[in-house]
Amino acid sequence: MSAGLSFFEFLGERLPDLLLALREHLTLSLIAVLIGSAISLPLGVLLVYSRIGWLNSAVFFLANLLQTIPSLALLAILIPLMGIGARPAVLALLLYSIMPVLRNTYEGFRSVDPHVLEAARGLGYSAAQRLLRVQLPLAVPYIMSGIRLTTVYVISWATLATLVGAGGLGQLIVSGMGVNQPYLIVAGALGAIALALAADLLLGWLESALGRRFGLRGGAAA
Amino acid sequence: MTMIQIRDVNKRYDDGFHALKNINLEFRQGEMTVLIGPSGCGKSTTMRLVNRLVSPTSGTVEIGGRDIRSIDPVELRRSIGYVIQSVGLFPHMTIGRNVAVVPRLKRWDADKTARRVDELLDMVGLKPDLYRDRYPSELSGGQQQRVGVVRALAADPDIILMDEPFSALDPLSREQLQEDVARLQQELHKTIVFVTHDMDEALKIADRIVLMKDGEVVQSDTPDRMLRRPANDFVRTFIGQKRLEAGGAADVAEREAGPDLGGFVMADGPTVNDVMVTQPAVTYPGRGLAEAITTMERRKVDSLYVVDRQRKLLGSVSIYNVMDSYGDEDKTVADVMMPVRYSVQSGTPLTQAVELLASHRLHNVAVIDEDSRFIGLITRGSVVRHLAEKLPHGDNGEEPGSSTGLGPQGGNREEHS
Ligand SMILES: Nc1ncnc2c1ncn2[C@@H]1O[C@H](COP(=O)(O)OP(=O)(O)OP(=O)(O)O)[C@@H](O)[C@H]1O
Ligand SMILES: [Mg+2]
Numbered sequence: 001m002s003a004g005l006s007f008f009e010f011l012g013e014r015l016p017d018l019l020l021a022l023r024e025h026l027t028l029s030l031i032a033v034l035i036g037s038a039i040s041l042p043l044g045v046l047l048v049y050s051r052i053g054w055l056n057s058a059v060f061f062l063a064n065l066l067q068t069i070p071s072l073a074l075l076a077i078l079i080p081l082m083g084i085g086a087r088p089a090v091l092a093l094l095l096y097s098i099m100p101v102l103r104n105t106y107e108g109f110r111s112v113d114p115h116v117l118e119a120a121r122g123l124g125y126s127a128a129q130r131l132l133r134v135q136l137p138l139a140v141p142y143i144m145s146g147i148r149l150t151t152v153y154v155i156s157w158a159t160l161a162t163l164v165g166a167g168g169l170g171q172l173i174v175s176g177m178g179v180n181q182p183y184l185i186v187a188g189a190l191g192a193i194a195l196a197l198a199a200d201l202l203l204g205w206l207e208s209a210l211g212r213r214f215g216l217r218g219g220a221a222a
Numbered sequence: 223m224t225m226i227q228i229r230d231v232n233k234r235y236d237d238g239f240h241a242l243k244n245i246n247l248e249f250r251q252g253e254m255t256v257l258i259g260p261s262g263c264g265k266s267t268t269m270r271l272v273n274r275l276v277s278p279t280s281g282t283v284e285i286g287g288r289d290i291r292s293i294d295p296v297e298l299r300r301s302i303g304y305v306i307q308s309v310g311l312f313p314h315m316t317i318g319r320n321v322a323v324v325p326r327l328k329r330w331d332a333d334k335t336a337r338r339v340d341e342l343l344d345m346v347g348l349k350p351d352l353y354r355d356r357y358p359s360e361l362s363g364g365q366q367q368r369v370g371v372v373r374a375l376a377a378d379p380d381i382i383l384m385d386e387p388f389s390a391l392d393p394l395s396r397e398q399l400q401e402d403v404a405r406l407q408q409e410l411h412k413t414i415v416f417v418t419h420d421m422d423e424a425l426k427i428a429d430r431i432v433l434m435k436d437g438e439v440v441q442s443d444t445p446d447r448m449l450r451r452p453a454n455d456f457v458r459t460f461i462g463q464k465r466l467e468a469g470g471a472a473d474v475a476e477r478e479a480g481p482d483l484g485g486f487v488m489a490d491g492p493t494v495n496d497v498m499v500t501q502p503a504v505t506y507p508g509r510g511l512a513e514a515i516t517t518m519e520r521r522k523v524d525s526l527y528v529v530d531r532q533r534k535l536l537g538s539v540s541i542y543n544v545m546d547s548y549g550d551e552d553k554t555v556a557d558v559m560m561p562v563r564y565s566v567q568s569g570t571p572l573t574q575a576v577e578l579l580a581s582h583r584l585h586n587v588a589v590i591d592e593d594s595r596f597i598g599l600i601t602r603g604s605v606v607r608h609l610a611e612k613l614p615h616g617d618n619g620e621e622p623g624s625s626t627g628l629g630p631q632g633g634n635r636e637e638h639s
Contacts (some may be wrong), residue, residue: 100572
């Protein structure tokens, strides 16, 4: 129907739809990453301190398992349980986001030099102070890179959210396929790519800023 | 007065390793106790009993008469200075913040803390303006170690635990810090427990030395008594071997043993050749000053004799001569060395050498042969060691077999006396 338009004219014409899709996409992804991190960060810390060996293996096994379920199947499972809309989409995405943050948090805390921890203990940091003032800051770079990785993945997976009626950039792609409108497909795909790249850049910058803040990236600045 | 009392302590680690076997020790108020012994003998474990980093499997630890299990471990640790063996600075905090850790935990006000930090950095030769805001990764190993030491002193604790605090330092700053710590202990009556591998360091700073082996205390005594009455062959070899490794190390043990020397060396038997250190640290006139320092560092001495290729004695350099001119890269040992004013000929009776040491207040005296070649060094330490080996061992129940180590002269001397 609009075959006569160029891609940019098309973009101009459909701009409100595009922006809406972008916003939905971003919201879905952000909520998923935030909730996912809110779960996996403390869980990771808990695992560092748990003395129950099998608990660690069980949690990591489960988190790994979640990661392997095909996303389409996961969504299909969630529809009968939660109906359609944003909620099942967010749930599916946050389940995917758990593993990278969990693993990196765990690794980050474990990577803290035991001598540094002994010094903290010996100088009279309480357990909570050790956690918040020594281990957490030293683990921040690991945690941040987990969050960054997860965010990029989630943004790309969120294109499937449209299958449960949650909208987002995937919506453009799917309707583009339905009405045989390649511009729509391209716009959706490019939007998702741009969003992922932007998130990656932003979080990468944040990561190195935090690294500098905590004195972990050499100190040529001094 | 006893400050810290360790009573019947055994420690088995989780893996079943029996690290401490029935340890009984007391650390006295205002004294510096040095724990020494081979690697893995349990020095760190013993020290860590005191701040509850290690809890005994059986037995008790008391501070000021109070069982430390009744003290909150976090409060206990804040009141005890602790220098960890591996330094353990917090990599995400600046040097200033690292030093301020305990004052901040104790909620000192910010001004007082900042003043204290600067004062301490100054004390160990790190200019506060230059170093306060750096991160540990921007400091050398030795500088980090100094920060680790002052971090333990920051909140002015009465008890200080120091686990090999000077192991990464060059001889000059090591000596400087040893003096600072000794002064701290003498002026402010700190109770210090100090772990080291280095017998010279122990002899120099200790009020009391605790020699350990395989999780047991072999001997706990003043440095003087340990030199005079080693409890058994292990102590003897430990002292001897360590002292020999140290080569011509100078002034060790003078503090303790100095006044007694004259009285004991009356026997006419021993000559300087029996007593001298035979591999003294030397350097050559053409060597650069940095090389000289490296040699001193390696041999753990503060002065070197300068010899030519034929081992003829040309002079001596002390660390102070070297440091004075250190900035000048073109200078060599020959430019800074001092003439050797006193030396003794091979075969001279030991008494003469000792008189020379005493009357001129020398740290050591060189022994030369007929061709004025440098063949050995009499140090105060070597004299003391000789005495410790040769003198009757008094009441310590020494078995007769142990005299086999004394060599043939031992028999000769008995005939004379
Ligand atoms: N947490 C632990 N679990 C099991 N064994 C341990 C533990 N800590 C120390 N050990 C063992 O206990 C023994 C004594 O250790 P300790 O650290 O007290 O030795 P050390 O005398 O300080 O040695 P070094 O001079 O090498 O520092 C060693 O054999 C060591 O391997
Ligand atoms: Mg140790």
